[in-house]
Amino acid sequence: MVVKILIADDDPQMVRALRVTLSARGYDIVTATNGRQAVDAAIAQHPDVYLLDLGMPELDGLEVIHALRGWTTAPILVVSGRTDAFEKVEVLDxxxxxxxxxPFSMDELLARIRALTRRSPHHEPQQAVVTIGDVTIDLANRSVTRRTEGGSAAVRLTPTEWQVLEILVRNAGRLVTRQNLLVEIWGSEHVTDTGYLRLYLAQLRKKLEPNPSEPRFLLTESGMGYRFVPEGR
Amino acid sequence: MVVKILIADDDPQMVRALRVTLSARGYDIVTATNGRQAVDAAIAQHPDVYLLDLGMPELDGLEVIHALRGWTTAPILVVSGRTDAFEKVEVLDxxxxxxxxxPFSMDELLARIRALTRRSPHHEPQQAVVTIGDVTIDLANRSVTRRTEGGSAAVRLTPTEWQVLEILVRNAGRLVTRQNLLVEIWGSEHVTDTGYLRLYLAQLRKKLEPNPSEPRFLLTESGMGYRFVPEGR
DNA sequence: TCGCACCGTTCGGGTTCCGTGAGGACGGGC
DNA sequence: GCCCGTCCTCACGGAACCCGAACGGTGCGA
Known part of the structure; x- marks a missing residue:
């Protein structure tokens, strides 16, 4: 996948130099020579990285940052002629x-761009509905339904059962330690009362698992805790 | 939640200054004065941000970065006395x-730390995934999966197996002495019980290595200890 | 060639840990 | 007062895990 960079600088010579160097490195380049253009190009093109000069006409670099940060989290690298610490702080914040x-070293600039693009956060939105086999769990509505022949039936869970299930589902795929669950639900004074968990896990499995004696979704890690696996083992 | 910062610098005065300033800003501070200490502290404390000086004794800053990047994606900010572009590129890459x-402005440093922590909110557990051949190790989720024909299967590890593997992976590429492992897992009274390790290394190899009799990832250094090599020898 | 040090591997007992069922305590609704 | 759902205690059987012991293989120096 090719990385698209927006270069915004009011000095055409600087823009040209950057364009040549960066496109030679395989980047896709979009340019702008004032703040207004920069924001417009950003909306139209959705760059992956921003290279902003401060002190542009029309819209100041700071204002551009504010405008961009309203709707994008793409990395912004600011290039400036001024060295005072106050401006740096202002811009970074x-x-x-x-x-x-x-003046900057082009090699350094390239390295910094690489460092920024390396962190491409593929953040997945918290899914509110999880389906496992015949059972669908809706975290938002606090409801569980089970598909049966010719329809679906609601599964009734007690409040405590819900708390256990919710924590496990929100940490889907991740191991949740017994202590975590106990402290979260019963408080820190019951860290050692592992009996509670065995009970409620048995209940949940009875209500959710196709075959409670061979759990496919609510797995136990001996000596550690429990793990909810959406795919089923 | 409070942000934990590891400060690693061989100049005690610098460490003290940074500690005072940063802890005054509400950060939780861990310190180290050489590279070895830094990596050990990282394993023990899991900082959210790293503040590394280059040119430390024992383990160079670059080596520390390599060691850390084997298992963590937490932001690393390097502080150095040298200004040449080559070193910057090397470090960033x-x-x-x-x-x-x-010398740097403390305000700027603080702003840069804010910029880094803004990106990686630590309520999202930092991903730490290491892939070796068919096997992927996820330290954050505490899970190991093995690619098989037509899918992937979870590899079940016992708590002790996990402890051994975790220490080795977090020290990826580096030699871990037998004593280190024994003290860390079984306590200082079992420094000489090397039998434990032989047992668990055999177990791990059986579960992780393509060919357990010819280890590619979990190597043993005769007379010294063990070494986890991500690339496979 | 022998002996030794070191490492890997296997086996089995002892212990801890986990699932299950039965049943009591508590409290709210009627 | 009675019913009923929920939460918790307790005890038991079985599984998972840890660890001690012994055996085998390899490399090295005497």
Whole structure:
């Protein structure tokens, strides 16, 4: 996948130099020579990285950052001629990810771009509905339904059963230690009362698993805790 | 939640200054004065941000970065006295996220730390996935999966097996002495019980290695200890 | 060639840990 | 007062796990 970079600088010579160097490295380049253009291009093109000069006409670099941060989390690298610490702080706190002062080494700039693009966060939104086999769990509505022949029936869970299930599902695929569950649900004074969990896990399995004696979704890790596996083992 | 920062610098005065300033800002501080200490502290404390000096004794800053990047994606900010572009490129490409040259403005450093922590909210557990051949090890989820024909199967590890594997993986590429492992897992009274390790290494190899009789990832250094090699020898 | 040190491997007992069922305590609704 | 759902205690059988002991293989020096 090719990385698209927006270069915004009011100095055409600088823009040209950056374009040549960066496109030679395989980046896809979009340019702008003032703040207004930069924001418009951003909306139209959705770049993966921003290379912003401060002190552009029309819209100041800081204002551009604010505008961008309203709707994108793509990395922003600010290039500026000024070296005072106050501006750096201001820019970084406005949402920029890095700040380089002119004159800069092109190799360093490239390395910093690589460092920024390396972190491409593929953050997955918290899924509210999880389906395992015949059973669907809706975390938002606090409801569980089971598909039966010719329809679906609601599964009734007690409040405590819900708490256990919810924690496990929210940590789907992850091991949840017994202590975590106990402290979360019964409080820190019951860290050692593992009997509670055995009970409720048995209940949940009875209600959710196709074959409770051979759990496919609510797995136990001996000596550690429990794990909810959406795919079924 | 409080952000934990590891400060690693061989200059005690610098460490003290940073500790005072950062802890005053509400950060939780862990310190180290050489590379070996830094990696050990990282394993024990799991900091959210790393503040590394280059040119430390025992283990160089670059080596520390390599060791850390084997298992953590937490942001690394490198502080160095040298200004040459080559070193910056080298460090950034090694996996560091930012590079600041001494002398630096404390305000700027703080702003850069804020910029880094803004990106990786630590309520999302940091991903730490290591892949070796057909097997992927997920330290955060405490899970091991093995690619098989037509899918992937979970590999079940016992708690003790996990402890051994975790220490080795977190020290990926580095030699871990037998004593280190024994003290860490079984306590200092079992420093000489090397039999334990032979047992669990055999178990791990059986479960992880393509050919357990010819280990490619879990190597033994005769007379010394063991070494986990991500690339496979 | 022998002996030794070191490492890998197997086996089985002892212990801890886990699932299950029965049943009591508590409290709210009627 | 009675019913009923929920939560918890307890005891038992079985499984998982840890660890001690012994055997085999390999490399090295005497």
């Amino acid at each position: 406005a949402g920029a990810d890095d700040y380089v002062t002119k | 090694a996996g560091a996220d930012d590079y600041v040259t001494k």
